[in-house]
Amino acid sequence: MVKVALDAMGGDHAPEETVKGAVEAAKTGGREVVLVGDEGRIRAALRGADLPIVHCTQAIDMDEHPGAAYRRKKDSSIVVGLNLVKKGEVSAFVSAGNSGAVMASSLFVLGRLGGAERPALGTVFPTASGKAFILDVGANADCRPGHLLQFAIMGSIYMEKVFGLRAPRVGILSVGEEETKGNQLVLESHPLLKQSGLNFVGNVEGKDVPKGIADVVVTDGFTGNVAIKVTEGISEFLLGMVKEAIASRLRYKLAGLVLKPALKLAAKRLDYTEYGGAPLLGVDGVSIVAHGRSNAKAIASALQVAGHAVEVGLVEALKQGLRERKTIEENGGISHGTPD
Amino acid sequence: MVKVALDAMGGDHAPEETVKGAVEAAKTGGREVVLVGDEGRIRAALRGADLPIVHCTQAIDMDEHPGAAYRRKKDSSIVVGLNLVKKGEVSAFVSAGNSGAVMASSLFVLGRLGGAERPALGTVFPTASGKAFILDVGANADCRPGHLLQFAIMGSIYMEKVFGLRAPRVGILSVGEEETKGNQLVLESHPLLKQSGLNFVGNVEGKDVPKGIADVVVTDGFTGNVAIKVTEGISEFLLGMVKEAIASRLRYKLAGLVLKPALKLAAKRLDYTEYGGAPLLGVDGVSIVAHGRSNAKAIASALQVAGHAVEVGLVEALKQGLRERKTIEENGGISHGTPD
Numbered sequence: 296m297v298k299v300a301l302d303a304m305g306g307d308h309a310p311e312e313t314v315k316g317a318v319e320a321a322k323t324g325g326r327e328v329v330l331v332g333d334e335g336r337i338r339a340a341l342r343g344a345d346l347p348i349v350h351c352t353q354a355i356d357m358d359e360h361p362g363a364a365y366r367r368k369k370d371s372s373i374v375v376g377l378n379l380v381k382k383g384e385v386s387a388f389v390s391a392g393n394s395g396a397v398m399a400s401s402l403f404v405l406g407r408l409g410g411a412e413r414p415a416l417g418t419v420f421p422t423a424s425g426k427a428f429i430l431d432v433g434a435n436a437d438c439r440p441g442h443l444l445q446f447a448i449m450g451s452i453y454m455e456k457v458f459g460l461r462a463p464r465v466g467i468l469s470v471g472e473e474e475t476k477g478n479q480l481v482l483e484s485h486p487l488l489k490q491s492g493l494n495f496v497g498n499v500e501g502k503d504v505p506k507g508i509a510d511v512v513v514t515d516g517f518t519g520n521v522a523i524k525v526t527e528g529i530s531e532f533l534l535g536m537v538k539e540a541i542a543s544r545l546r547y548k549l550a551g552l553v554l555k556p557a558l559k560l561a562a563k564r565l566d567y568t569e570y571g572g573a574p575l576l577g578v579d580g581v582s583i584v585a586h587g588r589s590n591a592k593a594i595a596s597a598l599q600v601a602g603h604a605v606e607v608g609l610v611e612a613l614k615q616g617l618r619e620r621k622t623i624e625e626n627g628g629i630s631h632g633t634p635d
Numbered sequence: 636m637v638k639v640a641l642d643a644m645g646g647d648h649a650p651e652e653t654v655k656g657a658v659e660a661a662k663t664g665g666r667e668v669v670l671v672g673d674e675g676r677i678r679a680a681l682r683g684a685d686l687p688i689v690h691c692t693q694a695i696d697m698d699e700h701p702g703a704a705y706r707r708k709k710d711s712s713i714v715v716g717l718n719l720v721k722k723g724e725v726s727a728f729v730s731a732g733n734s735g736a737v738m739a740s741s742l743f744v745l746g747r748l749g750g751a752e753r754p755a756l757g758t759v760f761p762t763a764s765g766k767a768f769i770l771d772v773g774a775n776a777d778c779r780p781g782h783l784l785q786f787a788i789m790g791s792i793y794m795e796k797v798f799g800l801r802a803p804r805v806g807i808l809s810v811g812e813e814e815t816k817g818n819q820l821v822l823e824s825h826p827l828l829k830q831s832g833l834n835f836v837g838n839v840e841g842k843d844v845p846k847g848i849a850d851v852v853v854t855d856g857f858t859g860n861v862a863i864k865v866t867e868g869i870s871e872f873l874l875g876m877v878k879e880a881i882a883s884r885l886r887y888k889l890a891g892l893v894l895k896p897a898l899k900l901a902a903k904r905l906d907y908t909e910y911g912g913a914p915l916l917g918v919d920g921v922s923i924v925a926h927g928r929s930n931a932k933a934i935a936s937a938l939q940v941a942g943h944a945v946e947v948g949l950v951e952a953l954k955q956g957l958r959e960r961k962t963i964e965e966n967g968g969i970s971h972g973t974p975d
Contacts, residue, residue: 470860505871517817532845532846541894565873
């Protein structure tokens with residue numbers, strides 16, 4: 296059974312929701328969950344349930360500076376949890392806490408994966424045809440073309456291993472479909488992706504991502520973060536307006552009651568709690584960043600994804616993929632086109 | 636009466652919808668509209684209505700290279716229309732055609748506004764509290780901090796003049812609220828905006844733009860374009876899912892019929908046709924880029940905004956605002972804080 300450490304103290308609703316999510320995942324998901332944090336508070340939240348606890352005395356706040364927090368709080372739930380992975384006592388780590396601190400600490404504690412220049416945070420984006428994996432969504436605000444190439448390789452492997460997709464279609468987020476459209480970074484990354492041997496489908500516009508025209512969408516961490524946060528904001532705004540409209544008249548309210556299950560189904564497709572958090576790819580271990588607002592369901596789902604990533608051997612596959620790429624580069628590139 | 640030239644040949648539904656929109660604006664909006672394009676096709680679309688036509692023999696296609704199209708097609712509806720502004724025969728220009736070509740041609744024909752380093756495309760974004768003006772959304776894929784400062788000045792003047800807002804709140808799009816969050820461009824632009832004398836409210840996250848926490852949101856043209864296109868894509872996706880859910884069962888369909896006006900009201904808030912196109916700020920004249928998919932209503936609304944921009948003296952105000960800023964810079968900056 297895969298053992299996953301959970302930062303019990305991380306997130307807006309910790310430790311109540313984190314602990315509840317852990318209990319759920321342990322009960323139904325076949326995961327062994329180790330809770331990391333303040334033992335007294337965790338025990339209270341467990342309400343008699345029995346899960347292993349690793350006690351620690353500190354917690355990193357949501358607004359602390361990532362690097363500074365790592366240095367000053369070595370006995371925090373984030374750093375202690377990641378050290379359990381490092382020491383091999385668990386196979387993966389999940390946190391809904393300060394995402395910058397999780398990323399920085401993952402890099403410091405687990406180290407970079409051989410060959411990875413920059414770890415990238417990826418997240419699943421709902422699309423008409425299923426899902427797309429978009430990265431980087433926040434680990435690197437400024438990127439170079441070589442980074443985007445590595446993101447493409449890692450994202451491709453992620454979709455292949457975790458979701459069983461053969462030759463995932465890789466696109467680069469840009470302002471037009473044509474090869475000549477984009478900022479300097481996109482224009483310079485385009486030829487690298489074209490020659491990568493990946494199933495590169497070219498530029499993808501923001502409006503086409505939800506249409507599902509690519510399985511992996513690469514971008515710098517600034518643009519990616521803006522894109523997913525705009526999505527979050529506009530979805531809330533839209534659903535809020537629909538609710539407001541329904542509440543405005545009695546007959547709308549009655550019709551709204553009938554429609555409720557249908558609207559819920561639509562909203563569910565955009566619900567981040569369904570998608571199990573964002574994996575940090577490129578560090579030497581499985582580290583998953585869950586949304587700060589995660590409820591128990593979102594935590595359980597992130598623990599599932601973490602366990603699944605271990606079961607399919609994600610880290611080894613990434614290591615191998617990046618190594619192969621390096622060999623190709625050293626041998627002077629590849630000459631064949633993109634595979635079907 | 637304000638005279639506006641309309642590119643009758645531009646957009647996915649030209650010339651039928653463009654001409655229809657012009658007739659509408661001329662009838663109800665107190666605008667004199669000059670139709671630019673193929674006279675025969677325009678006359679057919681006019682169906683007997685009587686509007687002035689300036690005939691030209693060329694049209695720029697949606698996928699032509701902006702600069703090359705300008706050079707090769709001097710008798711195109713875009714270039715001819717802009718020349719009418721330049722010669723003072725009309726006061727503004729509107730096109731739903733190739734937006735890159737409209738922007739490039741506007742710059743070539745009208746020239747840069749004194750003091751403006753880079754023209755920027757701005758667009759109105761619906762928010763919970765009304766609207767925010769976001770720029771640049773596509774004129775400059777790569778920007779420097781000084782450009783973002785100018786965008787802030789121009790956006791602020793736009794909201795003040797066109798929408799009558801006093802001391803608009805200006806924010807910079809970023810990946811976190813804290814001053815230390817952002818990419819290199821944001822980090823370097825932040826102090827410039829802080830010292831600008833504008834009503835600067837700091838970093839704005841993508842999820843907070845729809846909440847209306849700033850009236851003007853500045854960003855580079857790449858990020859801005861991705862943000863508005865993601866918004867477009869996700870809105871369509873969401874509304875599509877709601878429709879699909881409603882269509883899935885008979886009783887949902889019936890409830891959907893009752894709710895239709897309420898849902899329409901919600902969708903309307905996100906409907907770009909309500910917002911009248913995107914002004915290109917920083918060129919010496921009023922030039923408005925309408926959405927390529929514009930229907931008659933969107934065209935009429937863009938013609939209204941164009942006329943309004945002329946009536947309030949937008950270009951003069953921008954000129955003066957940029958000049959004042961230059962004087963401040965030459966005198967060694969300002970020492971007072973941001974105004975209330």
